[in-house]
Amino acid sequence: MSRFISTALCALFLCLICSTVASAADTAAGKTLFEANCSACHKTGLGGAPKLGDKAAWAPRIAQGTDTIVKHAVEGFDGATGSMPAKGGVMTLTDAQIGDIVSYMVEQGK
Ligand code: HEC
16 A cells, blocks of 8 residues: 555656646747747847847836737737737747747847
């Protein structure tokens, strides 16, 4: 019986570890995906896009909360400066990948 309990606890513990890893944003992957899919607008500011690392442009966006800006990036968003296409127009990106990219953008904009 105690063996069963320790096995169960062990499984639970492993499960906790993997769910923590899975939910933590992967900004390294986000950087690579950013370069491939979002840099055309977000490096140059094309069409009113907030530029990567432009703290003044990012501060009010970051203030909305990461969930909101991720939602805007996934669904698309018409704001005060221009029009953000859903997933940057790359519909093969998953919501989780968009989350990684936005975490990277937020990190650079702080
Ligand atoms: C065709 C140009 C273009 C591409 C490509 C593009 N964006 Fe944008 N993005 C914009 C513009 C323009 C805005 C500003 C909209 C506004 O606030 O008026 C924006 C805003 C955003 C914001 C801020 C949203 C907010 O609520 O303030 C995020 C986050 C974002 N983009 C993420 C991404 C990601 C991630 C990608 C790549 C998958 C991407 N963008 C690709 C043009 C683009």
